[in-house]
Amino acid sequence: MTTTSSVKRLLVGKPLKTKENQHAKIGILKGMAVMTPDALSSVAYATDQMEAVLAGLITAASTQAYLTNVLGFSMLGTAIIVGLAFLLFLAYRNIIAQYPQGGGAYAIGLNDLGKFWGLSAASTLIVGYTLTVAVSIAAGVDAIAPVIPFIAAHKLLFNVLLTLLIMFVNLRGTGESANVFVPFTYVFIGCIGLLGVTAIVRILMDPNQIHVPTAAGMHAVQGMGMFLFLRMFANGCSALTGIEAVSNSVPVFKEPSAKRAQGLLLTLVVTLSVLFFVVSGVAMLGGLQYNPDVPLINQESMMVFGTHGIGYIFTVIVSLSTMCILAIAANTAFTGCPALWSAMARDGFMPRWMLHKGNRLVYSNGIVFLTFISLLLTLCFDAKVGRLMPLYGVSVFYTFTISQLGMVVRVLRERRAKWMVSAISSTCGLVLTGGACLVFGVTRFTNGAWVVFICVPTMVMLFSRIQKHYQCIREDLKYDMTRTFQPSKEAITIVPIASINKSSVNALEYAVANFKNVIAVTVIASDSEEENRRRTVKIEAEWEELHTGVRLVVIHSQYRAVAKRLQRFIDFELQKYRPENITVVIPQFITKRWWHKLLHNKTGSILLAWLLINKSIKVVSVPYHLER
Structure with missing residues (x-):
């Protein structure tokens, strides 16, 4: 086993056989850890994002009742977003059933709306996934940096x-x-659940301290308009990021994969809704306001558990679990994005090397490529969450909008049983997600969302060019079955040699054993006519002594360009033979040490590259390994 193979096995494990594919797949329990951290972690900042918009309505002189009524809008937004989550569940549940090979919004856009819609959905999904990695890890590092100064200094x-x-x-x-x-996933779910249960117990023990908003009070809030509410709603919809990952990754589930994916999607939506209600509800009932330095979950844990004794321990555990879930939210992208790329490669929109699984039965090429892009984003934006976030919202909700629009078109076209109910629910989802996408695009355009409007059309054109290339390849390689299979008898095999040595004789023996009409060609390029004659006599004498039965052609190069002279000789032969009837057998010796290569000219490699790039003739490289 080579050193490279040993290191690879140490890092990623031993290769798995194809028949072990089922053992490498996951069920709902593990699916919650692999595909839901992105969605679940969003409840850690979704309510903050809504209250950040409402903060402008609250002044220092605001009464407790007024504050409660303002925060009531965040609870109203939470309820609408939870309703939207269940509409998305219905849409993606159908998408999973219709497209068990994965692809999500890309698949439904491509098949139900057309190529542009499918590719634009895929483009925004890719932007969203790469941002998920960069944003989640940056948020996780930011969350833990205040606790560990060394990390803060090297973020x-x-x-x-x-x-x-x-x-x-x-x-x-x-x-x-x-x-x-x-x-990490289940500890976070348990912590938020414990936070909600403890808050309910405290409310029951002392209900007088709780203020509940009223419809009249919310109506009386000054400055609250429809645009501000839509902006708050759009910010809160960040809680829905990651839901589409399940539909993109159906093949990674154990059989029946579609059923398990649908089960995980329902579990995710229910869990997400409960956690979101807990975070928004505790914040509203406790009168907690947006603080850019202290997230609401931290405020809630300090309010509910306290900052002393065993309560402080619970507060620290909640904070640590939040940090961990934010960091590992990137794992959702590492599962969903390579699966999406594989689906696109199957349709010809991505390189073929994205299609197949690696040694560990995962899309390893896609994982490495996603890492490269995410690191590039991290370095370009200096790992600043605030600079990355504006690109996030538009990408996520455009894909939601495409999936809802695709479902509306499909339902109206097929009109199966109870199609009216499905059409109404999908239409409602389309309006809500489309509205959120529009609000994000308008309000965050100058903050960086404009990058998405440039990247997406560029990516759509790139994917279309890739597909066109593969179509041209198929057309060029398609064989005319009416053409009689009849190999030509007029063929020539050329063996370029520098001198009579083990490497050149090895290549010559191979050519004579496998081809007819073989000729050897050598180019002599010396500084004087006398030296040219001396070298010519020497190689011709050695050739006679070799008794090959092969004709040797000696060429003199006045400009001392060996590779160029060989190219001209091959071009001359192309005037007499068709390209498919010419074979060039190139002898190449392989040095034992890597640095030995630097000590030798590259005539054989140059000729090989020129032939492969410019000519349609057959080329064979015959290696000879040096022992020292």
Whole structure:
């Protein structure tokens, strides 16, 4: 086993056989750890994002009742977003059933709306996934940096290291990455659940301290308009990021994969809704306001558990679990994005090397490529969450909008049983997600969302060019079956040699054994006519002594350009023979040490590259390995 293979096995594990594919797949329990951290972690900042918009309505002189009524809008937004989550569940549940090979919004856009819609959905999904990695890891590092000063001083370095760590965990396989992330996911769910239960107990023990908003009070809030509410709603919809990952990654589930994916999607939506209600509800009932330095979850844990004794321990655990879920939210992208790229490669819109699974039965090429793009984003934006976030919202909700629009078109076209109910629910989802996308695009355009409007059309054109290339390849390679299979008898094999040595004789023996009409060609390029004659006599004498039975052609190069002279000789032969009837057998000796290569000219390699790039003739490279 080579050193490279040993290191690779150490980092990612031993290769798995294709028949072990079912063992490498996951169920709902592990699926929650692999595909839901992105969605679940969003409840850690979604309510903050809504209250950030409402903060302008609250003044220092605001009464407790007024504050409660203002925060009531965040609770109203939460309820609408939860309703939207269930509409998305219905849409993606149907998408999973219709497209069990994965693809999500890309698949439904491509098949129900047309190529542009499918590719634009794929483009925004890719932007969203790469941003998920960059934003999630940056948020996780930001969350833990205040606790560890060394990390705070080297944030960018730890962003890179954490990205690479998650990449290597995913390269080891979906099952192993799930084993690593399962504890963090369920600890976070348990912490938010405990926070909600403890808050309810405290309310029951002292209900007088709780203020509940009223419809009249909310109506009386000054400055609250429809545009501000839509902006708050759009910010809160960040809680829905990551839901589409399940529909993109259906093939990674155990059979029946579609049923398990649908089950996980329902579990995710229910869990997400409960956690979102807990965070928004505790914030509203406790009168907690947006603080850019202290997230609401931290405020809530300090309010509910306290900052002393055992309560402080629970507060620290909630904070640490939030940090962990934010960091591993990137894992959702490492599962969903390579699966999406594989689906696109199957349709011819991405390179073929994205299609196949690697040694550990995961899309390893896609995982490495996603890591490269995410690190590029991290470095370009200096791992600043605030600079990355504006690109996020438009990407996520455009894909939601495409999926809803595709479902509306499909339902109206097929009109199966109860199609009216499905059409109404999908239309409502289309209006809500489309509205959120529009609000994000308008309000965040100058803050960086404009980048998405440039990247997406560019990517759509790139994917179309890739598909066109593959179509041209298929057309060029398609064989005319009416053409009689009749190999030509007029053919020539050329063996360029520098001198009579083991490497050139090895190549010559191969050519004579496998081809007819073989000729050897040597180019002599010396500084004087006398030296040219001397070298010509020497090689012709050695050739006679070799008794090959092969004709030797000696060419003199006045300009001392050996490779160029060989190229001219081959061009001359192309005037007499068709390209498919010419074979060039190139002898090449392989040095034992890598640095030995630097000590030799590259005539054979130059000729090989020129032939492969410019000519349609057959080329054979015959290696000879040197022992020292």
